Amino acid sequence: MSILSCIEIEPATAADSCVIWLHGLGASGHDFEPVVPELRLPADSAVRFVFPHAPSIPVTVNGGMVMPAWYDILDIALERRVDKDQLRRSAAAVQALIDREIERGVDSRRIVIAGFSQGGAVGYEAALSFEHPLGGLLALSTYFATADSVALADANRHLPVHVFHGSRDPMVP
Numbered sequence: 001m002s003i004l005s006c007i008e009i010e011p012a013t014a015a016d017s018c019v020i021w022l023h024g025l026g027a028s029g030h031d032f033e034p035v036v037p038e039l040r041l042p043a044d045s046a047v048r049f050v051f052p053h054a055p056s057i058p059v060t061v062n063g064g065m066v067m068p069a070w071y072d073i074l075d076i077a078l079e080r081r082v083d084k085d086q087l088r089r090s091a092a093a094v095q096a097l098i099d100r101e102i103e104r105g106v107d108s109r110r111i112v113i114a115g116f117s118q119g120g121a122v123g124y125e126a127a128l129s130f131e132h133p134l135g136g137l138l139a140l141s142t143y144f145a146t147a148d149s150v151a152l153a154d155a156n157r158h159l160p161v162h163v164f165h166g167s168r169d170p171m172v173p
Contacts, residue, residue, distance in 0.1 A: 015048035022119025
């Protein structure tokens, strides 16, 4: 599998941890890049930030318009009918990024997946089905599109998951 195109922000020292942050529908890896300086991490922190770009695909709920998307959304109703095969392929691409971080010397338990909206749905699938223990999952204004079908890995059965969602989100109630 080819590695997703990404923006990477390297620490001043060799990375010993990583955050892989997934954007939402119609956005790009640049979407959350400005968050890094706002975190005000210590200068000697060794956190690499990876912001992948979703491929551009037609999105049914947007009239078939081609845009950056992790998967097709077939229906915008509360239950969100989505193309779960595409979602799983995107999750596998994220898992390839996790594998690359491990190959770079980052312990899997020091890798956190963060995702916003569509990226969060992919994050749930990628993190919870990954075969090695991860450090955590951050889910922002999202939904668990594969909750009924995710192949939960034993290694991440007790993964810390932090969910944050606004009370007035018009797109993802």
